Amino acid sequence: MDLDFDVVDLDEIEYPEEGETAPDFTRPLVNDEYWEDESLSSLCADSDRVVLVFHAMDGAFPATYVWNEIRDRGWHEDATVVGCSISTPYAHKRLLDERDIAGDYRLFSDPGNGVAREYGIDMDLDGMAGLEEPRPAVFVLDGDRTVEYAWVAAEWPDFPDYDAVEAQL
Amino acid sequence: MSDPTLTLYRLQACPFCERVVRKLDALGLEYRSRFVEPMHSERDVVKRLTGKRTVPAIVDEDTGVTMSESANIVDYLDRTYGGDTGGAA
Numbered sequence: 001m002d003l004d005f006d007v008v009d010l011d012e013i014e015y016p017e018e019g020e021t022a023p024d025f026t027r028p029l030v031n032d033e034y035w036e037d038e039s040l041s042s043l044c045a046d047s048d049r050v051v052l053v054f055h056a057m058d059g060a061f062p063a064t065y066v067w068n069e070i071r072d073r074g075w076h077e078d079a080t081v082v083g084c085s086i087s088t089p090y091a092h093k094r095l096l097d098e099r100d101i102a103g104d105y106r107l108f109s110d111p112g113n114g115v116a117r118e119y120g121i122d123m124d125l126d127g128m129a130g131l132e133e134p135r136p137a138v139f140v141l142d143g144d145r146t147v148e149y150a151w152v153a154a155e156w157p158d159f160p161d162y163d164a165v166e167a168q169l
Numbered sequence: 170m171s172d173p174t175l176t177l178y179r180l181q182a183c184p185f186c187e188r189v190v191r192k193l194d195a196l197g198l199e200y201r202s203r204f205v206e207p208m209h210s211e212r213d214v215v216k217r218l219t220g221k222r223t224v225p226a227i228v229d230e231d232t233g234v235t236m237s238e239s240a241n242i243v244d245y246l247d248r249t250y251g252g253d254t255g256g257a258a
Binding site for chain 1: 204212213
C-alpha cells in the first residue's frame with residue numbers, strides 16, 4: 001500500500017531468533033468445540049513443524065486479514081498452525097467460525113499478554129488504557145521448539161511475509 | 170505436562186461443574202478441563218460423548234466410563250476412587 005505519510009515505526013527489540021529455542025508456555029487452546037490448557041511443547045512434540053502466529057486482538061482488521069490469508073493458503077496441510085492473541089476463548093470461538101477455519105486451526109488465549117512478554121514482543125496500545133498485546137509475529141518451530149524462521153513486525157500495522165513463511169513449510 | 174486419564178467437560182461458572190471439581194480435588198484426582206460454550210446447540214462434542222448436551226460430563230479412560238449429571242458423577246467418583254486406600258494390596 002502506498003501512503004503519502006510514514007507509518008509508525010516500532011522500536012528494535014530482541015526476540016527468539018533462528019536457531020534459538022522458543023519459550024514454552026501453557027494457555028487455553030481453543031478449537032471449534034472446546035478449549036483446554038495446552039503447552040506449546042506438547043504441540044511441537046506432536047508435530048514436526050509448528051507455526052505460531054501472534055496477531056492483533058480478534059475483531060481488529062489485521063487479525064481478520066491474517067487468518068483469511070493463512071486459510072486461503074492452506075498452511076494447515078503442511079504444519080500445525082496456531083494463533084495467539086489477548087482475546088478470550090469466547091472471542092476465539094467466534095473468530096474460528098467467522099474466518100471459517102474451525103477444525104484446521106486453533107488459537108491460544110492470553111488476555112494477560114504474558115506469552116508476548118516472554119517472547120519480548122509485547123506492545124502497549126495507545127488510547128486503550130491498561131491494554132497491551134503482542135506485536136504481529138510469526139515463528140516457525142521444529143519438534144524441539146527450535147526457531148526455524150522468525151518474523152516480528154517492525155511497523156504498525158505490519159503483515160507477515162507469507163511467501164517467506166510458506167517457504168519453510 | 171502429564172496426561173490425565175480423566176477429562177471433565179465443563180462450563181465456566183456452572184455450579185454443577187464446580188461440584189464435580191470439588192469432588193475431584195477432594196479425591197486428589199488429576200483431570201483435564203475442557204470448557205464448552207453456554208449455548209447448548211454449540212456442544213456437539215458433549216453430545217457425541219454422552220448423547221446429551223448437558224455438562225458436567227466426564228470421560229474416564231481408565232474404566233471406559235462416560236457419564237453426565239453431577240450427582241451421578243460424584244457418586245461414581247466416590248465409588249471408584251473414594252475407597253479406603255490405606256494398606257490394601
